[in-house]
Structure formats: structure tokens, C-alpha cells
Amino acid sequence: MQFSGYRRPNGTVGVRNHVLVLPSVMCANHVVELIGKRVPGVVPIAHPTGCSQIGADFEQTKRTLAGFAANPNVAACLVVGLGCETNESKALARAIAERGQRVEVIGIQEEGGSTATIARGVGLAKDLLRESERCERAPAQVSDLILGTECGGSDAFSGITANPALGRASDRVVAEGGTVILAEIPELVGAEHLLGRRAEPGVRERLYELVERVEARAAAMHVDIRGGNPAPGNIAGGITTLEEKSLGCIYKGGSSVLREVIEYAERPSQKGLVVMDTPGQDIEQMTGMVAGGAQVVVFTTGRGTPTGSPIAPVIKVATNTPTFEKMRENMDVNAGDVLDGNRTIDEVGDEIFAWIVDAANGKQTAAEILEFRDFAINRIGPSF
Template identity: 45%
Template sequence: MSNTEHGRNQPPFLQLNPADPLIVATRELKPGEDLGIGVKPVETINRGHKMATQPIADGAPVRKLGQVIGVATKAIAPGQHIHTHNVEFRASTADHAIGSGRTNMPILPDDKAATFLGIVRPDGTVATRNYIGVLTTVNCSATVARQVSDWFRMHPEELAPYPNVDGVVALTHKDGCAGGAESEGTKLLRRTIGGYAKHANFGAVVMIGLGCESNQLPRLVTEEGLQAGQRIQTLVMQEVGGTRKTIEAAVARIRELLPVVNNVKRARVPAKHIILGMQCGGSDGFSAITANPALGVAADLLVQNGGTAILSETPEIYGAEHMLLSRAVSNEVGEKLIDLLKWWEGYAAENHGSLDNNPSPGNKAGGLTTILEKSLGAAAKGGRSDLVDVYRYAEPVTKRGFVFMDTPGYDPVSATGQVAGGANMITFTTGRGSCFGCKPSPSLKLATNTPMYKRMSEDMDINCGEILDGGASVEEMGERIFKLILETASGKRSKSEDLGYGEDEFAPWHLGATF
């Protein structure tokens, strides 16, 4: 591909840190090609992949962005491809100096902060969308919930008189029984469903149980502090009389709820009411260079305007945790994060795995070699703001600022935890082209490179590949992302919403054995 197709100012490679013994190709580099740096490729180097510019000895650390991403398993000569065939993962030795790099960035007062058009709920929380949710306690009630939402999808005339209602959403899952009512897995599921039931983006919810499951509906309502009433309604299939009668009852209740939920109006509110969940998936060799640092700029802008930015995917900060620990506001916050990483090391070993099982085959095809390299990009989404707290999966996020939530690296599971914790917006960076949505919260997709953006423009909201092409700086792209976050929170539809994503992507974290 020519330089014009990639951007007139784009060089054929990037050297990200003067101390790096490597470069990253921005297009395919051919054997023998003169790059003007005194080193020629000795083999084809695909775009997004790494080429050695200095000799790297067998057993020596390999650095990118000045950080160790692995250890050479054989001697690597200048011009050779650096990847999984000659570099391997070693356990993280990152420095854990808590609070050594705090930035203390000032927070703007409300009268100076950015604003958006939000929906203010009676309890003071602010929504970016206004859905009616159909939630399930167990997989056995999933078909009923789906048929309830399908009814309104197939009969748009039922929703037409209620333009302020964004839709009826069924969020189903595969769990809820055969795990024990007191198990960690069931407790986690209750917390997740409870978080969605209380979510500001739901004007009302109908919760449907079977009746004999481990995850009993009355206990879920009680333990999660849900107030059964007009906003939260419950149905138990075995009590109502089975499948057809429960569907009819749920549809009837939603018909009664529609005029109530429709009775809202957007009002201008400060950006402090945005709780942003940040994800990256289908990452490539450009994630750490374009979309992730640009999202980090947007996250800092949100925090400076009083809002909340949630970084997650604990296995995907492994090896880069020092970038977060140095900004922790206290030893207590830093130790929380360290404890999570220790748990994940044990969890991986217990399940006969390794944290280096992530990156995925697609990540590796895009140029990422180890989890340490992937983590450098993932952590960049966190910007430079101080880390004010660390939360468990699906735990309510109560502090404003930059926070961390413990989740797996698998995006649907991770984003589900963030939304359960209160995230009313999701941003998702991708290099390979992940397709995703996360109802009831709108999700923005940020492409790391222009060729993928052009192929998948119907799915992508912003092309951060312009940074590589010379069309924008990281800071300019971050400001553009922040502006789109405000517009989307105000009601502008995202690409994933237009494509109908967001129901099947509800994926609570399954912990423990199924009996």
C-alpha cells in the first residue's frame, strides 16, 4: 500500500523510544528495503510487527516503549522479525512504588466544567439512555425474557407513542443454578444483576425467575437492596403458570410502564455525571500508539471535568501495573491492586494456565507478542490521572475520578462488570475490528488504524489511525473522543446501537464449578 493510502506524512516505521532495540512497521517492510537507518529487513515484516535494529542476545530482555515485553529465546540479529518465535513471556518484575508518580491534576468546578444533556432520575443519578429492561435470575427464564423483548421489537407500533423510551431490552445469561446459593459465583451473579436493575439507564425493569433456581428472585431483591414496586417488578414462572402466561404478564406490565418511563426530559448537567467504562479488544501493534493513548487523553479530560473513568481487564495490565501503582492516591489503594494481581497469578496457576494465554491469536497476528506488550497498550487507556480507588467486579463505583475495577480480559464479561458498577458510557478501542455493544449503556468503537477503519466503517465511530497518518496528534484525537462521549451521552446514537448490538453481549463473570 502506498504512503498516500496510509497518509502522506506517515513513515514506514516508528521507533517509540530511543532506548528500544526495535522499530514497529507501519506498512509491510520488504527484505532488503532501505529504510534509511542503516539496518535493512532480512525478512518480510508485516505492518504492526517489530523488527530488530540492534543485536539482542539470547536471554536478554526485549524492550518496547522503554518497557520489558519479554525475553529473547535465541539471539536476534538486526533486521530480523521479533515475535513469538524468538521472544517469550517471563513473570512481571514491574516496580511497585506506590504513589511515586502522582500528578494531582486539578478538577474543574461545575460552573466551568463541560456539560451534556442527561436524564436526571428521582434519586439524583443521571442516565444517558432510557430503556425498559427484562432481567433474568437464571438461564431457565431466558427464553421468556427474550420473547418479551421480541414482542416489542416485532410490534413497533407499541413503542411508537413513547419516543423517549429507547427500547425494551432482554439481558439473559447461562447461569443462576447448579452452583449453590452461597457460592462465590452466585453472589457475584446477584451483584451483577442487582447493579443492572439499579442502573440509571433503565427507567424500569421486569425481573423474571423460574422459581426453583439457586439464584432465588426474592433473595436477590433483598440482598441487592432493590425496592420492588413500579420501577422494579418481579415475576416467577412457576407461580404465574408457565411460559405463555409469564410472557403475557410481562408484556402487560411493560405496557403499563411505557407511559411512566416515557415521562422524562433531557436537561443540561455537568460532565461529572458520566461514568465511562474503557475497554480494548482485538488489539494490534498500533493499539499502544494511537487509540489507547488517545482514549487516555479523553479519560483525563473527563476526570478533569469531574467525571469517572473505569479501567479494567486485570490480566491485561499485568506487567504494566507500575504505571497505575505510581499514581495511586494511597498505600491502601495500591495494595488493593497488588492483591488483585496476586489473585490472578494464583487463579491462572490453579486452572493450569498462564496470564500469557492472553494475547489471543488475533492479537498476535496484529503484532503483539506477549501479555507484557499488550498490557503497555491497555494501561495507556488510563491516561495520567491519579488512581483514586480499586473495585471488585460489578461493585458500585462511588468515587469520582480515575478508578480500576477487577474484571477478566474478555471484553463482554469485563464491560458487563463495568455497567453493573454504574458505567453509563462505554468506549472500546480495537485494532483487528471487534464488534460490540453493551445495552443499556451506549458503546463507542475506536479504530487504531485506517485500513481497518475503512473496511469496517459501519462499526467504527472514530478513526484513531489518523494519528499514524499524520492527520491528528494523540492530544487532538483525545479531545475529539471526549467531544463524542459528550454528544453520545446527550443522545447521539453510536454505530453499535444502529446495528442492534448490546443484548447478547451481557455476560456476567462465571466463577466456580457448575454441579
């Protein structure tokens, strides 16, 4: 199936045409924010990382920032650094350029203070915005899409209505030759054998390793994961254990063969269904999938959440009608129709797939209309 997208020089296809203003380190957050205020139309983001990080944690932060900036939904990126940070702004800009992305970089110390940096940044951001306006939509295929799947604020209906319906849409994306990311490893605990049964050789072992790693972390901390997941709202919604949550969660990925298991924020190398190593925490998960190249995210919710990505449309699917009606402005699809006997899971799945194509064509999701721009990088080590 076709849609109209932005063909990028590196061969990827965007569904949005954003100019991103990205701090390499948290010390540049406010300069980025002020550039954003002076240049309506660019997307500024803030994050609390980029300095005094080492090892795998630092690598993950770098991979996330570079991957996010090079997501095909971004036409160009302005990196703003401080000058002394661990995550050197020029190295970040090089990593972004190596991914085939248009990038400029400035530093607060080099420019001689915040006022001069903001002035230069405003000029560069306007230039990049003008350049981006020359990009036009062209025919593209669903096979060019990477779909991120997510559930947050889950309830007991997530595994009965919205997640199975999303699974139908995921199967259609895979059948069209596209890629679907299933993530949130803690929410595979207790259901990994169902996914492992349809994994390619070698992939199953890798999947089990990730699940064991999550449980080993809880063991090292001497705590029950249930202290944080399922969350109080999940429990109020009828979810009793982590295994029960997982059994409902895995429906999102559909019924395809599992082709690959990838790191947080890593770009899939395979088409079809892949699993990304992310936590269950909504914003960190979404950021990881988008940094891995997902152009569209479908997010199911039982309790209701307004979450959106700064650069990718996030389609919100309510698991039940009361939540859909109570948070109508934040929702796009009502899978509660299944419980009400008005539609089948397949019919809601068809609506989700149609929404994916519409969103790829430019239709604004509730989270975009309301300008939700959540961003958080998953940390796997302490700051030093």
C-alpha cells in the same frame, strides 16, 4: 461541561432511558425473549447463570444483575423468574429496588406456565414503557458520568494511537469531576508498577493483590496466560507478550491519580480514576463496568469488533485506518489518523471526549445503530 440526561430518583443520571426485561435465571431466558418480541421498545437480555451457584461466585452474579438493572440508563426493570432457582427472583427484585430502581417481578411457576407469564409480562412491560416515556432529559454535568474504558481485538497500534488518545479523553472526564473505570486486570500484568506509582496510599497494595491473584490462578492451572491472552489476533497484530499488551493497555486510563480499586460490578465510591477487577474478555468486562454504573463505554480495537452493550452507548475507536475502513459500519472514531500523520493524539482525544458528550446527549453509536446487545457475567466458581 453540560449534557442533557435523565435524572433518576436515586440521584444518578442516565444517558439512555431503557426498560430492561431481565431473567433471574437462565430458565426464564426464552420467556424474556418472547416478551421482548411482543413489546418493541423494551430491552430483553439472556444469560446462562442464576442457579446452582454458591459463595463468592453467586454473590458476584447477584451483584452484576442488580447493578445492571439499576444502571441509570435503565428507567425501569421487569424481572422474570422461574420459581425454584438459587437466584430467587423476588430477592433480586428487592436488591434492585434497594438501589432506588423501579422494578416489577413475575415468576413462571407462580403464573402457571409460560403462556400466562408472557401475557402478564407483556402487560407489565407495556406499563413500564409508558411510565418511562414520562422521563425527560434535563441538564446534567460530565461529573455525573462514569466512563468505562475497554480495549479488545487489540493490535500493536492500540498502545500507540487509540489507547493514548482515549487516555487524553479520560483525563478530561476526570478533570470535569467525573469517574473513569480502567479494568481488565490480566492486561495490567507487567505494567502495574506504572499505575501503582500514581495510586493513593492503600490502593496500590490492593492493585498489586489483584494482579498477583491473576498470576496465581495461572500458576494453579499450570499454564502460560499467553495461551489465551494475547489472543491469536493480538499476536497476528504484532503483540508478542502479555506484558507488551499491558503496557499499551494502561494508557486508556490517562494520567490521573488512582483513587480506588473495586470488585467486579461494584459501583465506584470515588470520583476520578478507579480500577475494576474484571477479566480481559471483552463482554464480561463491559458487563461488569456497566453493572458498576458506567453510562458510557469507549472501546478501542485494532482488529475490529462489533460489540455493544444492551443499555449503554459503546463508542468504538479503531487503532488503524485499514481496520476503520474495513469495518466502517462498526466504528465511530479513527485513531489511525495519528499513524497517517493527519491528526495528533490530542486531536483524536478531543474527538473521543466530544463523542462521549454527544453519546450522553443521545447520539447513537455504531453498536447501537446495529443493535448489538452483548451481555456476559464473569463466573469465578463452578456450577453445582
